[in-house]
Amino acid sequence: HTGERPYECPTCRKDFGNSSMLLKHHRTHTGEHPYKCTECGKAFILSSCLIQHQHVHSQEKPHKCPSCGRCF
Template sequence: TGERPYTCPDCAKSFSTSSALNNHNRIHTGEKPYTCPQCQKSFSQRSNLRKHQRLHIDDGPCERPYRCLECGKSFARISVLIDHQRIHT
């Protein structure tokens, strides 16, 4: 209960499972083993690949139709654009 016996040797953050530590270690190593088959972009976490794949509409290129008028950065979802725009205020 609450035990976190797996500790990162680089930053001392601790985890309850060895797989969580392995996932965390990718922050330090830069390893990105999960690659999108449509655009070849790579990710360190499988969940981030799955989230990314939702950007591919009808097997097309990454769709990011919502553009910030302040800095030009584009987003796939308007809610993320709205959150982003707060950095400019």
């Protein structure tokens, strides 16, 4: 909550509050997508994006609307 942003991108000098956000950002410069879907080969910058993508292949709908009950 201090607003301190001690992690600086060596490429564009943008600064970040934590190292994981810097790493994610830096991958936009390098083009690195280390998390690859074993079903279709699509690759992602973040593991959380891969996990979300994998629902496309499994037809899993992990979220349920509390208002209407529909899953998505």
